Amino acid sequence: MSEYKFEIAAIQEAFTKELLLVRRKAIESKWTDSQLALIERETFLAFRQKEKAKQAENRLNQKLNSISASNRSRERKLDDKKKILIGAAVLSDSEWSKAVLPLLDSFLKRNADRALFSFELLPVGVAEAVL
Numbered sequence: 001m002s003e004y005k006f007e008i009a010a011i012q013e014a015f016t017k018e019l020l021l022v023r024r025k026a027i028e029s030k031w032t033d034s035q036l037a038l039i040e041r042e043t044f045l046a047f048r049q050k051e052k053a054k055q056a057e058n059r060l061n062q063k064l065n066s067i068s069a070s071n072r073s074r075e076r077k078l079d080d081k082k083k084i085l086i087g088a089a090v091l092s093d094s095e096w097s098k099a100v101l102p103l104l105d106s107f108l109k110r111n112a113d114r115a116l117f118s119f120e121l122l123p124v125g126v127a128e129a130v131l
Contacts (some may be wrong), residue, residue: 015047 015066022043026036101117110123111121 011051015044018047019043 019040022039023036026039031039090100104117105114105119108117108119108120114121
């Protein structure tokens with residue numbers, strides 16, 4: 001709610017500044033009151049259109065960011081699924097398992113990961129140095 005109030009205050013401040021510029025120009029150009037009123041109305045309408053366009057742009061940017069985040073999440077899930085399926089295929093084939101397990105033993109540095117495969121745990125100083 002306070003963010004909304006801040007936005008309204010910012011819009012009012014920007015409009016007030018723009019209106020002051022119009023009034024200064026009106027004084028310099030010696031416009032009549034009716035001319036000034038017409039210009040102020042046109043300025044208000046133009047400003048309101050500009051603010052609506054900014055708000056629409058912000059909504060579109062939010063949607064775009066949401067879609068991008070959703071796509072990244074979907075890609076991450078697909079990548080994880082591929083890794084799981086590859087791992088399942090490798091572990092199900094005894095020949096591949098024999099080749100991959102020694103590679104994993106040398107590759108895995110975190111003791112939590114090593115414990116998953118029942119590998120010998122690394123000394124605390126070695127495991128921490130890798131992180």
